Amino acid sequence: MTFIPISIDNYVKKHLALNPSENEKDLRKQLNSALEFYLKGGKCDCGNDIWVIGSAAVGHGCFTCITRESKPDEDYEIDKAVKKSFAP
Numbered sequence: 243m244t245f246i247p248i249s250i251d252n253y254v255k256k257h258l259a260l261n262p263s264e265n266e267k268d269l270r271k272q273l274n275s276a277l278e279f280y281l282k283g284g285k286c287d288c289g290n291d292i293w294v295i296g297s298a299a300v301g302h303g304c305f306t307c308i309t310r311e312s313k314p315d316e317d318y319e320i321d322k323a324v325k326k327s328f329a330p
């Protein structure tokens with residue numbers, strides 16, 4: 243399970259470059275709220291730690307539940323949330 247760590251600032255820059263119609267303020271708000279949920283120990287319904295970047299877009303969930311893929315492949319995660327615990 244490996245993510246590419248990225249800071250919120252750098253992720254916001256990248257995301258807005260690809261999605262110029264999105265609002266930076268809203269994006270930051272969603273990322274910060276998902277990160278806060280993660281840092282408080284919030285989990286996905288399946289018991290895994292949430293994927294902050296995906297959760298900011300679609301609501302709290304882990305990588306597997308959001309993408310239906312078992313492992314990240316060149317996927318970003320906010321640097322403060324890269325360490326994850328997974329339900330057995």
Ligand SMILES: [Zn+2]
Nearest residue numbers: 286288304307
């Ligand atoms: Zn899950």
